[in-house]
Amino acid sequence: MPRTLTVTAGLALAGLFAWGQSTVSLYFTVEDGDKLIGGLQSENFRLYEDGQPVSFRLVEPESPALVTLLAEYSQSSLYYLSDIGTALDAFVDAAPEGHWYSLATFSQELQIHVDFTRQKGEIRAAFGALGQPFWGEVNTYDAVVDVLDKLEWLSGRKVLILIGSGLNTLSRHTLTEVQRKVEGADVVIFGIGAGSLLRGQYDAYLSDSARMELRQAEAFMNMLARKTGGQSFFPRFETAYRDVMRTVVLMLEQQYRIVYESRFGRDGKFHRIRLEAFQTTEGKRRNFSVRVREGWRRQ
């Protein structure tokens, strides 16, 4: 019996559509336990679209990547604002040179503070200089939709790192609208939870409804990651942000890219994707875990 490896992760980076009429491009990572697997060839993958096998090409990831940091910044986030600052700092320290980086924050609405730059230090400096948050809302759904709207116009490998609680107050967009948006976006989303430490400390004092709301917030971040092939993290202590951000950066560096021609066009339907990764040694197949977007939809 072939040895089964514990395969957890693999990051699916950008379920990326290279918008030809039916060309689909997928970013993903392959994992064996907690180890990222590199160096696989096209014969190590099988791809299925709506259950049907499809032929594909394994190509080089596009470079530089476009990485947008989207940080919650509201009066309501004041108690865990230091988490958000620490996460941003940790990312700037870990991020390699050469990619494009931008910073946006949100409360009532999306604000872009640093447009795409190669000088990642601008991100830290801009966040450090933000004044007191003006608004009390945490319109996470709107911010995600708005930033995806802006990224839609850009081509290349796109990554969104959402740093926040995942809570949502007065967004005009519904959860269903956000889901449809991320299914149609060629962006891989990472969720970095803020406020987990605080939540742990006060958990015993929370009402059932508050606890439910926080679970929903966490589920929202997980949904974004799962739908787009990213991953969510909920660090329980401040120093963990460094490890988390190093992991995110490593995942970006270890991405594979597959391109294929789909049978489907812009039919508005959701097309499910399954990607298998394996290695055959001396007749024995060893399976890996692949983190790839759930599927895609084009309007």
Place this chain on the structure above:
Amino acid sequence: MRAELPAEIRQRFEETLQKSYQELFAEAARLEFSPSHIAAMRRLLEELQSSCTRQYRRRTEELERQLRSAQAELKRVSSRIDDAERKQRHCQIQNLRATSSQARVLAEHAIPVAFENKKAKLELVEKWPGELERIKAELAAGTHHGRRWGDVKDIGFRELVPGQENDVKDGQEAVRQMKLAGLMPPEIDNAAVRQYVVNLAQRIGKHSDLRVPLNVTVLNSKEINAFALPGGFLFIQRGLLEAVENESQLAGVIAHEIAHVTGRHGHKLMRKATISSIIYQAAQIAAIILTGGAASIGTYYALQYGFYGLGLVLSLDMLGVSREFELEADQLGVQYAWNAGYDPAGFIKFFDKMATTEGYVNGLSWFRTHPPFYQRMVETQREILFLPPKEGLIENSPEFDRMKTELKKVTEQAEKEERDRPSLLAPVQGCPAPEKIEYKPGQPIETLCPGP
């Protein structure tokens, strides 16, 4: 009661103050303005500056008030408006941000710089003829040899300030921290351009009072600037290479920066502060400039007028910039350029070009200084006149022209990258264009604020 300025005299003044500093140095003695007319013109300039700045400050405040009000109104009605109304409100906020940023840059930077320039030129018209007579008298009497650092024939053998080598560690640390902070633009990826700049800087370094190795870096940034960190770490930015018209102008700027190192100006000003605190402060300033308080739209306008960039971000203390040291660096800089065989007027000509035709002066760290323009121009010109005559001073070289040819490729590539740079700041689709305050750097300020 103050004297009125007759219309034709005012007209003559206005034409005169449009001229370059070089032209005014040559013509000042022939210009016949009475002291009372000069005094009246000075008062008029003060009034114009004050009313023009006030006008744009008020406009900024009004636009910012409208912006706050539009945001507050959006907050109030946000949950019950439809998409069309929301878009219209977003457009309004976007345009108010753009216009208020532009008005603020004009009020706080462009207008004061333009008027400082005019006042400096007026002072030159007033005082230069007498100053020139005194210079001639000093030259005739030979007393100019006794001026501070007048021993120009001993450059390289005199000791300005002992202990340059002690600054190297501080300079290395400053460079390291700037890189860590992610504030350093990338280096130019063109060996020919780099080598040219290194050769030129080393040549000037060898003809200066430098006692430490010169470490030259050419940065790929459109900023028109150069700066030196303590211990001989010289940074030249691409924008400067594009802006200079000949080798003597570039030599003048490089020599000025080297003079900050030889005079240990950074060391003297940094005594009370640690490098990390200076870098931290720089990062904070950078953030304010880069965010512009308005989704980077402020940055856009600041960049248009040149009030932006690493030169503006770096601590003046770290760069050794202060009233006293800037004048000293001007003096030593023209000495070093001259000693290396370059026309020492190159520096002043470049200053002139930037101040008169570009209007960028405040954006450059080597012009971010307390001494008034007039004092710097006159002191530099005086030093040039005191330097011993020298045959065959270089104004330009074939190497400079070759560098310019190579630089074009670098610039084209950089401009292409800038054009292709992804942006999140694409305006909200379908909004009307924001109001534009038309003012080009270098154009007479009267076009912006017609006088009373």
